[in-house]
Amino acid sequence: MDLLYYVIDAFTDIQFGGNPAGVVIYEDLNEVFMQKFAAEVRFSETAFIKKIDNKNFDIKFFTPTAQVDLCGHATIASFKALLDSQLIEDNNTYLMKTRAGTLSVEVNQSFIRMEQAEPKLGKIFNDYNCLSNLFNIDTNEIGDKTFNLVPQAASTGLWDIMLPIKTKEALYALNPDFKGLADYAKINNIGGFHAFTLDTEEGIGESRNFCPLYGIDEEAATGTSNGALTYYLFKNHVLNDFNKEYTFLQGYSMGRPSTIMTKLVNENNPRVIVGGNAVILTKGNLY
Template identity: 50%
Template sequence: MKFFIVDAFTDVPFGGNPAGVVLGDGMDESFMQLFARELGYSETAFVERKSDSSFHVRFFTPNTEVDLCGHATIATFTVLLDKGLVVEGRSYIMKTGAGDIPVHLSNGRIMMEQAPPSLGNLCEKVTELAELLEIEVSSIGGALQPRSVSTGLMDLMVPITSRRALDAINPDMKALAAYQKKYGLDGIHAFTLDATDALACSRNFSPLYGIDEESATGTANGAMTYYLYHYGVLTDFDVDVRCLQGESLNRPSVITTRLTDPMEPRVLVGGTGVVISEGIIRI
């Protein structure tokens, strides 16, 4: 089997969010979990071709399997393009724990359709959340309310009033993991609209799944895009939106999102990736 290390949501090496990608057939689940732990990246994708136009992809963090991962999807199709296993200008189906996800390759960009959006609960205990993030209560909200949203994974959207406040977040990771477990959250996505060259800047935390902070989270930015549509901040369809993440980790990432279908709104998430290493698994 071959494995690859890919920086996703960037077009330069050592930017974006690194992910592992393994190409193979009939991979054992215990092997997948152990190899994901060995690589140590927030997610590793295990890819098996099912037909000319479809792939079965499973995603593992160092300690568990997750249904879907945006940056590891970008990494997967970056590898498939690099190896000539897919071609520019076509669409493919990625079979995942979150269902069959269409992935479109066009204009040098990999765009994945998100699952139908769903709104979760409002966060009514903002003081508790501020204590977990170690910021002032006044730094959360403004005209928006914290609320969980899913376009494949359920993340809590936490609007932050300024870039300065976003940069100041310093979570109690153990307590935040317990908070995730209590409320059934895949992650905490803090973002601010205080940005000059993008719609939003964000930070994403998921200590429950062994990821204290991630430099690019495609699914969470997809959920954020729908959240901003729901609250009237975004109104345009079929327009690419630029979202920034990872600067706090010195791994700048650019995530592109797009609202589609005004009658039944969906979200596309995408970007580019760079293969930085490849090797053979000798077991």
């Protein structure tokens, strides 16, 4: 077995920024090996890519503890790896088969944009005392100053709770009980928690993402979660424009600054596009 393996920082244009992902390009691997490898390298997600033909790719995503349906930053990393390995060409559109469905990916001047799965909103979470205890903040810090936003589950491929926080200072002060978050997520059938604030000098918002249920305490950049946040903000009348790129920041509290671009498309049946840059940190062979 001689496989091409990459470590790529996604949603950034500098090394050691963004969110690192492992990427393996393979022809014949089983999922038991994939899970063991993801657990060994311990990135928040590792992507395993199999070429179907020149336009179609099968991609599987694994955290250190489980397979997940979709991953935004690992998708961006995957197509950066495919471009580097000359399995795809720049300025073109491709399809990737995932457990969340078959989705389109556009590569344009090395900037990668991915279609998200069908956007959905779910349960509203009114248990502010419980949430504030889980994050060690005052209940008055949950919400926002203008739009009356509330904690609610949302998905563009993975279910997260969108957790509005009133100030950037309070967002940075979050001190989660990771065991408690994992238990809460499991009980409520969601993946993680996407805490965000609109109190930012740059872009639409800044966020922090926590997914300890899948072995990820915090991630520096999450494409699917910011895609879900875009749809959540659209449904709450914060964002109203289609075909306009919105900027979201993440990872600054971790020292890994990340920029995630999103866009609403198709007014009659809204979908979300998520895009970003990626930087190759290293590549080599897996034996």
